Amino acid sequence: EIVMTQSPATLSVSPGERATLSCRASQSVSNNLAWYQQKPGQAPRLLIYGASTRATDIPATFSGSGSGTEFTLTISSLQSEDFAVYYCQQYIKWPSFGQGTKLEIK
Amino acid sequence: EVQLVESGGGLVQPGRSLRLSCAASGFTFDDYAMHWVRQAPGKGLEWVSGITWNSGSIGYADSVKGRFTISRDNAKNSLYLQMSSLRVEDTALYYCAKDHPSGALGNWGQGTLVTVFS
Numbered sequence: 001e002i003v004m005t006q007s008p009a010t011l012s013v014s015p016g017e018r019a020t021l022s023c024r025a026s027q028s029v030s031n032n033l034a035w036y037q038q039k040p041g042q043a044p045r046l047l048i049y050g051a052s053t054r055a056t057d058i059p060a061t062f063s064g065s066g067s068g069t070e071f072t073l074t075i076s077s078l079q080s081e082d083f084a085v086y087y088c089q090q091y092i093k094w095p096s097f098g099q100g101t102k103l104e105i106k
Numbered sequence: 107e108v109q110l111v112e113s114g115g116g117l118v119q120p121g122r123s124l125r126l127s128c129a130a131s132g133f134t135f136d137d138y139a140m141h142w143v144r145q146a147p148g149k150g151l152e153w154v155s156g157i158t159w160n161s162g163s164i165g166y167a168d169s170v171k172g173r174f175t176i177s178r179d180n181a182k183n184s185l186y187l188q189m190s191s192l193r194v195e196d197t198a199l200y201y202c203a204k205d206h207p208s209g210a211l212g213n214w215g216q217g218t219l220v221t222v223f224s
Contacts, residue, residue, distance in 0.1 A: 049209075
């Protein structure tokens with residue numbers, strides 16, 4: 001089983017600033033890495049796949065980077081609607097998720 | 107538009123069984139692998155099980171292996187999860203999810219709630 005570890009657990013950022021979320025895999029997943037956003041009471045939404053490709057209708061303020069075992073999701077110029085929980089997930093094998101990073105308003 | 111509608115959740119006692127269903131529409135169902143993902147109250151996402159387009163490959167999380175069985179009926183555009191020997195720790199919102207062409211989970215239903223209580 002590939003274990004995904006996200007950091008930090010909670011990130012406090014002011015609107016308009018940049019947020020950087022990290023995800024580490026216990027073994028290489030190449031670029032088979034996705035990021036999801038989940039808001040309260042909603043299903044998760046795919047943001048990024050292939051480590052760096054934005055999904056349909058995802059704004060350019062979201063960007064992903066990394067390969068192998070280290071990945072980053074960057075959200076530039078945070079808007080109020082961006083405050084949510086973010087999960088990374090590998091899919092080189094049957095999927096596994098990180099524990100999530102809660103992005104909250106500072 | 108892709109739609110995934112889960113059903114079959116409810117209240118059940120430990121040791122009992124429950125069968126979840128996911129009705130799919132808006133895409134060619136038998137072109138895609140499908141998955142079940144769950145989320146316990148206030149917790150993160152946990153992948154439960156997945157099945158390829160032709161049921162040729164099936165996977166389970168260790169936490170449900172031997173107790174849960176995934177299946178699909180491509181003629182009915184439906185995905186199923188047969189859950190047996192249910193435990194209190196199986197309490198969660200169960201999502202049905204469709205593979206994205208990349209292998210990520212591209213579309214999700216709204217979930218069906220399973221509560222196992224003693």
